[in-house]
Amino acid sequence: MELHELSISQLGSLIKNKEVSIPKLTRYMLDRIEKLDSAYGCYITVAEEKAMEQAADVQARLDGGNLDSPLAGIPMAVKDNICTKGILTTCASRMLYNFIPPYDAHVVGKLYENGAILLGKVNMDEFAMGSSTESSYFKKTFNPLDTERVPGGSSGGAAAAVASGEAIYCLGSYTGGSIRQPAAFCGCVGIKPTYGLVSRFGLVAYASSFDQVGPLTRTVSDCAMVLGAIAGHDPMDATSTRKRIPDYTKALVQDVRGLRIGIPGEFVDDSVDEDIRNAVFKAIQVFSEQGAECKEISIPVMEYVVPTYYIIALAEASSNLARYDGVKYGYRTSEYKDLIDMCKRTRSEGFGTEVKRRILLGTYVLSSGYFDAYYKKALKARTIISREFGRAFEECDIIMGPVAPTTAYKIGEKINDPLKMYMEDIFTVPANITGLPALAIPAGIDRNNMPIGLQLIGKRFDESTIFRAGYTFEQTIGSNWTSSRMNNQVNNQVKNK
């Protein structure tokens, strides 16, 4: 196997045994990006110089016995809405085309402490508003498994970078389904942690009561390792938990005996593609054979999920994005009459259509006369949805279903139909509305050879149980089967270019 195909722990062993040096591994990854990225468009910024400096520094720390972390020397990339000191952080928007943060996001600092090597910043939908990475101001990202298809979004650059081996792992962010859905579309593993498990300091705000950072990886073990490194309290984010963070790698055991897995009937109804439904049924069989107790449950409030999510998220977004006025940072229009005109023109020229649409909708649901009918009603519907999930968790330890109702679709297929795009989020947004953790893992392929994602939703702060189930599933169906198949598919794509 080539270096980019190895897991974090496999690369860690090679580094520890001095079979590969960190600078050599970093150079290898940078060369790979150079070779492939024109085909896939994963990166907005490649931080070559900084990566090589970091590689030399981490190697020295390791050689001097000053570093003991499984992530030491492993090259990774970060979504472009997570602040990196001295490195461009654009949110894939013209509005922040020149923004260089004066500080690192908490999660980035944690990874640096662990000796991670930052290769660069990966593409996304503008301000994380989208599900296909087509709304980036800079470029489109293509699904490495089929470049005519989208990689999902909004963390599409991150998922494509992991799938194509242009990064060993990535940090993405979630507001709706922004890690799980691209993970599913690209055959990767991704987790949305419990709200509050990971600090949001330095994550550019979209909808603050939903936003979280999480890893995108090739395997469940890699995912557990990275989450363990970034989780925990941060004085800069008052909503971050003070709970002790368990060692998630201890949950990586192939044992689901006695685990109660609930499958909501609403998650496998006719609206879901048949191949995806069958993959969920196959997963039920796999878990049952491994000793889990699988049963059908009901979440009879799914009709409220998408409206509730969008009303609250867009209301929060309209408020959060009010900060972009052309004064403190980012884009400013060149011609204007006065302050208000400057602000209007700056925002008009700096934001793309999808961002404008969401700000306007958010402004509408918060405006006088509509506030109670939409915003306040949605907050109450959030209570209903949270209660229903709480009730479901009295009967089971995990709620299982598909990540999305479809697999990766063709580029351009839904970009002009925001309604269709929003409905794609139906199975991912419940975990954001309720703050629950949810893991996406590959669970087979559809008739077009595109990966299908399985979603395991857990109880609050019980990431360990979903990791255990995810690991068991991955090991049972054959470790890395997706990775090796993906490598072939990616290699074929490269050859055809």
Next chain:
Amino acid sequence: MNFNNEMLEHMADTARIGLSEGEKEELLSTIQEIISIADGIIDADTSGLEPMEHVTTLKNVFREDKVDEPYTREIILSNASETNEGCFSVPKIVE
């Protein structure tokens, strides 16, 4: 609920976003469609329920009031498009 051109212009003005005629047309039709999804919660029975702003149960998180190393003026201004004598610069707002 009915979302019309006048409302679109009012929202754009409130949100300080200038829109071209082409954008207005596109946004009006898609926003109308999206509002029709949002209307899906109007009939939800929420009587007696409290609104849930946040999933955490946190209230009033306090920390010690400690003096920390502040960012320098130079760092704070480094991303501004225009500065003047160590301040953010904007068009004149008073005559």
